[in-house]
Amino acid sequence: MRIFAEKLPEHLQHQLMSVYLLFGNEPLLLQESRLSIAQKAKAQGFTEIYRYQADSTLDWHQVFDHFQAFSLFSSQQLVELTLPDGNMNAQLTGQLLALGDMLHPDTILVVIGNKLTKAQENTKWFKALATHGCLVNCLTPDLNRLPQFVMQRCRKLKLVPDPEALQMLAQWHEGNLLALAQSLEKLALLYPDGQLTLIRVEASLSRHNHFTVYNWTDALLDGKSNRCQRILRQLEAEGTEPVLLLRSVQKELRLLTTLHAQQQDASLHTLMDKHRIWKNKRSLYVNALNRLSTDKLYMLIQALSHIELSVKTRYDINPWPLLQAFSLQFTQAGLTPAVPD
Structure with missing residues (x-):
């Protein structure tokens, strides 16, 4: 079962499952989801809450004890387990897999982690836990949502x-x-x-929006000129290094050029699988490929190279107007990229 974090309160009104997997990059949604589950569990008699960090110092025997010690007088418990960021080693995944065999209705397990990858979804430990519970998507909502x-x-x-x-x-x-x-x-x-x-x-109110370089590249791919300009103004105000933007868009231009060239021999769906493009990003690349010809992509690469040269060698030039002009050229198919003097 999979739900978005904002649907969790409605879900909890109808049922409380043995396992909840909270994964995402949004601290507010992770925290609110934890609290919602804990409050519902407490209301149903799960009076004890235990929290653990799954790092190298964790004594797993303590965790396992919550799922093994049962008697007529045992209290119902909720166990929160926060996973480390990044890749998990074999020892940790082995312990999680073992935990999947110990699940019991008198103990609720809540696993908390960062953004879930496709590789993690395919692991044995994740499948073992997900079979008994609910995956709660705690990712930051995209612009459409x-x-x-x-x-x-x-x-x-x-x-x-x-x-x-x-x-x-x-x-x-x-x-x-x-x-x-x-x-x-x-x-x-x-x-x-x-x-x-x-x-x-x-x-x-005052503005509280926060953009990253990836918001800008997504807007470029999607052809949203006004959004690109708004993001660039915010990134400039926050002191973002222009070189970071250049590196990110270079990567996207190389990928688009490769996709254009390889479309002669394979379907776009196959190519996106091959290059591991996230499914929620694929429509952005489709929009860019439909809008930008191979010649236009090479012109954009040349324009970007000149901007990079200016940024690195001419300290008297403000790079942000150049990036704004480049954004217009990227998002509007009819404009020819201009080369800085």
């Missing part, structure tokens, strides 16, 4: 934003859901009637 996510948060606080206010809330808090939660609580206090207009939101 964000307005819906904001609206759900508003409903919980009895806030009713108009379309313009909803769009502004989503844009101003992209990549910073903790700030979104705080802003909505503030708005609920300021406006007891719950009505949120563009004027009220602008007057009450």
Whole structure:
């Protein structure tokens, strides 16, 4: 069973499972999911909560004891196990696999980890645990899901934003859901009637959005010119090194060029599998390939090389206008890339 974190409270109203796997990169969703499960478990008699970090110092016998010691007088327990970031060694995966054989209805297991990879989903330990429980997606909502996510948060606080206010809330808090939660609580206090207009939101809040270099490259691939410009302004204001943007887009241009060349011999679906392109990113690459010819890609590579040369050798040049112009050239098929003087 798989659900998004925002659907977890509704799920818990109907059932409480033996295993919950909380995976994602959004701290707010991970924390709220933990609390929701713990509160529901406590209400159903799971009065003891134990928390462990699955690092090299963990005594696994302590963890296993929670799943082995049962008697008529044993209390129901909830065990939280936080996994380390990055790759897990064979010893850790072996212990998790062993844990899958000890699951018991009187003990709830909550496993917490960072963004789940396809390789992790295919491991024996993950399949063993997932068979008995629920995978909760705690990833930061992408741009398409964000307005819906904001609206759900508003409903919980009895806030009713108009379309313009909803769009502004989503844009101003992209990549910073903790700030979104705080802003909505503030708005609920300021406006007891719950009505949120563009004027009220602008007057009450400041921008809290946070963008990464990858937000910019995604917008480039998707052909969203205005979004690219907005992200670049934010990255510049945050002091992001332009070289980081150059390196990221170089990688994307090389991949697009390769995909164009190899489409003669294989289907695009096969090529995307071969190059391990995430499924939720594939539509972005399709948009870019439909928009950009091979010749245009080579022109963009040349333009990017000139920008990089300017950034590294001419310290009197502001690179951000060059990146803004490059973004327009990337996102609009008809524009010819300009080469800096």
